[in-house]
Amino acid sequence: MTSRKAVTSSTNTTAPTLAVENLSVTFPSEGGNVQAVRGVDLQVGRGEVLCIVGESGSGKSTVALALMGLLPQSARVEGSARFKGDELIGLGDRALSRIRGKGVGMVFQDPLSAFTPVYTIGTQISEALRVHQDISRAQAKKRSIELLDLVGIPQPDVRANAFPHEYSGGMRQRAMIAMAIANDPDLIIADEPTTALDVTVQAQVLEVMRKALRETGAGLLLITHDLGIVAGMADRVAVMYAGRVVEQGGVDEVYASPGMPYTLGLLGAVPRLDATAGEPLIPIDGNPPSMIGLSPGCPFASRCPAAIDICTTTEPPLVEYAAANQPDHLTACHRSAEIVDGQIDGAPVFPLLHHESLLPRDATPRDDRAILLIVEDLVREYPLRRGGVFPRRVGTVYAVDGVSFDVRAGEALALVGESGCGKTSTVTEVMELRTPQGGSISVLGSNTSQLDSAERFRIRGELQIVFQDPLSSLDPRLPVGDIIGEPLQAHGVDRAARRARVSELLTLVGLEPSHINRYPSEFSGGQRQRIAIARALALEPALVVLDEPVSALDVSIQAGVLNLLADLRKRLGLAYVMVAHDLAVVRLTADRVAVMYLGRIVEIGAADAVFSDPRHPYTQALMSAVPLPDPPLERARQRIVLVGDQPSPTERITGCRFRSRCFLYTSLPASLQKPCEEEEPGISAWTAESEGHEPDHIAACWHAQPRDVV
């Protein structure tokens, strides 16, 4: 094919470390052959970082597994992949093992399953060394400790004797990187290496990854779905869709002037930390195609706003992009010649349906609005038990440890924090409507410890929840009509009224009312979340709790759901309590933000104030760790990388609970460190009022200072 020749010839001058040509992977399945990868061409040069980015099901991980020979036996792999000139495809396991680990290092998504649980980390790294190098046991041990030190494991000589389960997720991933670079490989293949990690730990691991590349001079094939990570790591990027590379080129070039509508759409759909509040995202309509029996034509055509007749009949080849500023920028689109700066003939490819802000226009000052929810000094502790036959209490998990906030009518409060900070426990306590273990909760003016059952039932109608994963929050055995009608039925709405309301709700969340008899499994992820939202809105509640509403969804789908949530709030005057681990996601909707760390709120305030002027060092670190999908900006950022991991919530910490990881604390003179060690800062240890700003912004830090983080 002429197009493919163009690809190879452009990089012929330097022999690439990895050259993939026309790679195809097919899995036989009951429904027919799944064409997971359909003719992929890639090159990774010496010391180059190539990122493959795509949504779930795009075939990006299958490419990595095919290169490493780790696909199941049933998979049919065709094409060629040369590592420094040696063909990898079709090699037996024994021959591949010689290359894996020595020439090619691997980092997987889940480091717990990548290590054998019964051997120590040190032993496993030593083993990796001794398999490929002729060195003594003692030398290998010494080298493995050096490697652990290199990736930033504290006390590497002691930790080398620890077992994988004794490492935290971030440390395991670092140990995995240590193992990957143990034999000084020429190429590292990393498959979603940070997806399972918290954002501050992700920043640490990416930092280690960069260091490892510097030390070994290896090339990196990084597979990720996160456009922010790509912006910070990649030299070149390949965008995959439906098993093919649809755009490829230098990372700055592709981000600045994408030539394929899918890339354009993806970049427009990513929520950004530096966005303006209320600015709608641009979602991509529809869902990715099924990989069984793909119809001819461009697989993106059904979702592409710029599709023309030829798009549905002929699949466009990957060719040089006419409007490119660089020669190696390739796109697979019939109309790419017309696309300049994301526009065709001066009109944007993805038109914004409405330009209005999605923030409510209600100008009533916060203090004058009704209070819907007050949480005061809330405490939630879980006993930690050991022993099977006679369990005894060996400790306490302090999940929520004195949380206070309030939510007023029409307001969206975001509770943000990393896993284990107690944000979900907090909203669960609110939803339970029972007497809390400590502190008090009052919903719509009624204290939950004084509710009788009739009152509690009435409040349940005013307080609704949308869970993280629509797959588990919708009963798979109920048709959609019954699911959405359930709260109505529970609150005594009769059949005919229920039926009318369900149709109305389906339309409201952008689904077809005629799909009322379908089961949840017949909908895609984004549609299922819309069903969950419709159910939450059925009783016209005053307050909706959103527990990580989009974190289970792909970028192009999540944008639509985020827009819907913001739009519904504006139209229906809802109040939200939104739990999220991703700061960028709440930027669109939230007008107040509370940042949680280890069971406490460390900073709370109006979203604009917190985003533009974060004061608590943890908030600053959290914001700094969120990667921006903007390569020049992302590379230029001064990143705050926190040390270590979040302490276990089973320990009682004297003084400030963030002290062990605080960069500000370490930079202070001893006299100023004293309060941090001795006394825990209250939530209003720092107030914006004291500096003459708006009063509604407080932080639990003795030494809160402004800092530029975005």
Next chain:
Amino acid sequence: MAIEPLSEIQHNVEGEAVAPTTTDDGEVLSRGRLIWRRFKRRRSAMVALGFIGLMFLFAFLGPLVIQWNYEQIDPTSFLEPPSSDHWFGTTQIGQDVFAQTLRGLQKSLIIGLLVGLISTSIAAVVGATAGYFGGAVERVNLFLVSLLLVLPDFLIIAIISPRLKGQSWLWFVLLLSIFSWTLAAMVVHSLTLSLRGREYVSAARYMGVPARTVISRHILPNMASFLIIDATLAVSGAILLESGLSYFGFGIQPPDVSLGTLIAQGTASAFTYPWLFAFSGGILVAIVLTVNIIGDALRDAIDPSSKSRAAL
């Protein structure tokens, strides 16, 4: 507002394409009617349902039509093979086998179906309440289950059943049910424990749905495949247990007959006078098979992700 349009092909969890299985004709169907609609699509199930209905008609209307009574003795024919006079032949003492089979079928059908229904219902209620509520309810229910599990059921039935002589044979049904639900209840309990943590159960609780509705709408339907398999097995199990007990002289007592007693009497001469054994045995096999087919189809109709449904 941007809307994701629904394409004709929908995607399930694994991303495979599944064709829409329900008609989108705008008519709102409750779950019960949807299940019935899906059940009806399975022809074998409809045939099986018809067969069971026919059996009932046969068993209860049949004796009214034929000239012989199951106790009646025809002194002119002993051990005669099937003829136009005696359709299924006669026994050693000249009783009509056809009349006896009908009478036995009456008993066995009702005993089997009732025991299956009652024991599975008890198992579902006891197991699910134990799992859902926890605490004291759980301890009491599980104690009851363990107690019944350690008691030897055959012996107890053997001891109690002579006292039921003269009473309605429905007591016997109850007795059989009481001893056949325990194991299923244990399984239901552990299934409930795993279902209780599901978010749709929390969601239902948070919207104010009462506990009994949560159990009947979310917990039990999601273990429907287990319950249905259990019920169908219990039907055949009860018929066989009843036969066993009757064989040893407990349960149904002569001159009354059940399929079990008929088979017991017929086995000895199964090869020499096959009509004594073949008709009652054949009908028992047919009933058990039919119940299983219906159970299978019901399970598939309730479970929207069931694979076998896609083949329709």
